[in-house]
Amino acid sequence: MSTKNQSAISPTRAEDYPEWYQQVVRAADLAENSPVRGCMVIKPWGYSLWEQMQRVLDAMFKATGHVNAYFPLFIPMHFLEKEAEHVEGFAKECAVVTHHRLEADPQGGLRPAGPLDEPLVVRPTSETIIGAMFAKWVQSYRDLPLLINQWANVVRWELRTRLFLRTTEFLWQEGHTAHATAGEAEEETARMLEVYRTFAEDYMAMPVCVGEKTASERFPGAERTFSIEAMMQDRKALQAGTSHFLGQKFARASGIKFQTEAGREELAWTTSWGVSTRLVGGLVMTHSDDDGLVLPPRLAPAQVVLMPVLHQEAHRSAVLAYCDRVAAELRAQTYAGEPVRVLVDMRDQRGGEKVWGWIKKGVPVRVEIGPRDLAQDAVFVGRRDRGPKERGGQPRAEFVAGIGALLAEIQDGLLARARAFQAEHTRILDSRDDFYAYFTPANAEQPEPHGGFALAHWNGDPAVEAQIKEALNVTIRCIPLAGEAEPGTCPFSGQPSPRRVVFAKAY
RNA sequence: CGGGGCGUAGCGCAGCCUGGUAGCGCGCCAGCUUUGGGAGCUGGAUGUCGUGGGUUCGAAUCCCACCGCCCCGACCA
Numbered sequence: 169m170s171t172k173n174q175s176a177i178s179p180t181r182a183e184d185y186p187e188w189y190q191q192v193v194r195a196a197d198l199a200e201n202s203p204v205r206g207c208m209v210i211k212p213w214g215y216s217l218w219e220q221m222q223r224v225l226d227a228m229f230k231a232t233g234h235v236n237a238y239f240p241l242f243i244p245m246h247f248l249e250k251e252a253e254h255v256e257g258f259a260k261e262c263a264v265v266t267h268h269r270l271e272a273d274p275q276g277g278l279r280p281a282g283p284l285d286e287p288l289v290v291r292p293t294s295e296t297i298i299g300a301m302f303a304k305w306v307q308s309y310r311d312l313p314l315l316i317n318q319w320a321n322v323v324r325w326e327l328r329t330r331l332f333l334r335t336t337e338f339l340w341q342e343g344h345t346a347h348a349t350a351g352e353a354e355e356e357t358a359r360m361l362e363v364y365r366t367f368a369e370d371y372m373a374m375p376v377c378v379g380e381k382t383a384s385e386r387f388p389g390a391e392r393t394f395s396i397e398a399m400m401q402d403r404k405a406l407q408a409g410t411s412h413f414l415g416q417k418f419a420r421a422s423g424i425k426f427q428t429e430a431g432r433e434e435l436a437w438t439t440s441w442g443v444s445t446r447l448v449g450g451l452v453m454t455h456s457d458d459d460g461l462v463l464p465p466r467l468a469p470a471q472v473v474l475m476p477v478l479h480q481e482a483h484r485s486a487v488l489a490y491c492d493r494v495a496a497e498l499r500a501q502t503y504a505g506e507p508v509r510v511l512v513d514m515r516d517q518r519g520g521e522k523v524w525g526w527i528k529k530g531v532p533v534r535v536e537i538g539p540r541d542l543a544q545d546a547v548f549v550g551r552r553d554r555g556p557k558e559r560g561g562q563p564r565a566e567f568v569a570g571i572g573a574l575l576a577e578i579q580d581g582l583l584a585r586a587r588a589f590q591a592e593h594t595r596i597l598d599s600r601d602d603f604y605a606y607f608t609p610a611n612a613e614q615p616e617p618h619g620g621f622a623l624a625h626w627n628g629d630p631a632v633e634a635q636i637k638e639a640l641n642v643t644i645r646c647i648p649l650a651g652e653a654e655p656g657t658c659p660f661s662g663q664p665s666p667r668r669v670v671f672a673k674a675y
Numbered sequence: 676c677g678g679g680g681c682g683u684a685g686c687g688c689a690g691c692c693u694g695g696u697a698g699c700g701c702g703c704c705a706g707c708u709u710u711g712g713g714a715g716c717u718g719g720a721u722g723u724c725g726u727g728g729g730u731u732c733g734a735a736u737c738c739c740a741c742c743g744c745c746c747c748g749a750c751c752a
Contacts, residue, residue, distance in 0.1 A: 186747095187746080190745085205744090260751090322752095324752080326750080326752095327751085328746095328748095328749095328750085333752085334751070334752070395752090408752085410752070442752080446752055477711060479712090518710085518713070519713085520713035521712085522712085523712070524713045536711070548711075675751095
């Protein structure tokens with residue numbers, strides 16, 4: 169087969185962005201749809217990517233004083249009823265278990281038997297059950313702060329799903345903490361938001377806007393919700409992580425009380441924060457190109473893949489030995505304080521197929537090693553952040569010694585490119601007309617990529633927010649925390665505005 | 676749940692308008708050839724044409740209902 173496709177992924181981003189996303193996920197073998205509607209099977213390459221994320225985040229949580237625990241999947245239904253806003257927010261999307269036994273039915277199938285006294289809700293999030301446990305664990309101010317995280321699956325019965333971005337069941341971590349004072353809980357909320365920002369930018373190479381949510385976008389039951397918002401290549405915003413200051417609402421609902429040093433009984437102040445497998449989707453849509461996935465080195469399950477060229481039997485053992493040597497030398501090198509992750513692809517497959525396979529899987533550095541390289545003590549190197557044809561020979565020792573720097577260069581390059589993209593599609597807008605024009609595609613039938621982030625003034629009125637959402641499907645992604653608050657005039661209401669907020673279409 | 680598109684071999688699709696008993700590409704299997712590159716040739720295996728009903732001598736094709744998938748909305752991490 170001759171090479172006729174210009175790119176490995178079809179359609180391209182420009183042709184059909186949603187379809188491109190699905191094809192990238194598939195071509196990289198990250199995940200596929202399951203027999204159960206809305207759920208996904210995460211395949212080994214996708215899961216190892218999630219494992220990399222888990223590993224880094226888990227270390228960051230531990231470094232900030234948190235410990236892991238595990239709470240049950242099932243929540244007694246009446247627990248959900250404890251916090252009014254929380255019920256309202258999640259009731260619609262809860263899966264409910266009502267039976268505990270199956271028996272044969274007359275048609276030869278199975279039917280549920282043994283109804284439960286009280287139905288169990290499959291956790292959509294664990295505030296309520298963790299709150300119930302915290303209430304038992306917290307007696308004294310000496311028990312605070314209580315800093316717990318759990319890695320778990322949760323279920324939210326969504327109407328519309330997309331691999332990684334929104335699935336019925338997804339994997340995540342949820343941190344839950346209890347504190348003696350509002351100030352400490354607010355500090356915790358900010359601290360974890362900063363952990364997420366660091367992770368997104370330094371590891372995922374995904375620049376984010378950090379800010380607070382408006383009331384309408386707030387977590388059900390939270391007093392304040394903060395998020396990191398990233399821009400995907402179709403210029404839509406992706407909420408990539410959230411951190412909530414829950415005030416005393418859940419403490420009141422669950423009875424998390426403690427005695428102060430003075431002997432008074434007080435309600436604790438709680439927080440919760442989480443990121444999910446949605447981050448994988450965000451990673452895909454931030455860096456990938458029309459040839460498939462592009463992984464930032466710090467999270468790539470394999471940072472370098474070695475592909476021995478084994479055409480002639482006569483050279484086979486020598487090439488393999490050389491390959492092993494290069495692999496060992498690379499593994500002895502470090503990048504970002506860790507040994508370089510090297511994978512040797514020994515599969516009996518045609519060279520071109522193998523190369524394209526790893527391009528589509530996004531491995532940062534590809535190395536082809538054949539007899540010719542061996543003879544010259546060299547390697548043949550390709551970078552995922554460059555074109556597939558842009559590759560060349562290099563002395564072995566030089567390549568090995570420079571691998572850490574090369575990976576750093578790729579990582580930094582991806583972040584810089586993503587930052588430039590975000591900056592390019594962020595506008596300061598001061599008139600209603602400009603705003604509407606910015607978010608209206610020229611061709612409504614086949615909308616071309618348009619819009620982005622708009623920094624505009626807002627008077628703080630939810631009605632104004634709702635009206636914009638209604639008209640343009642554009643929402644306030646966050647009220648940015650960074651930078652000086654610059655007062656101005658809300659172009660939608662003509663009223664004064666304390667500062668600019670970030671508007672965008674969102675996932 | 677509304678609007679649009681689509682369910683035919685493992686994957687991607689043609690065939691449907693104008694009914695006659697299923698085809699292409701890739702993949703897979705075998706053999707030979709090739710080898711710094713998503714290989715070439717030859718041969719081969721693989722389909723209750725989403726499900727159920729109807730019309731008909733005959734349905735992938737026409738009609739009805741249902742199910743599922745994708746996109747755009749409503750809802751959401």
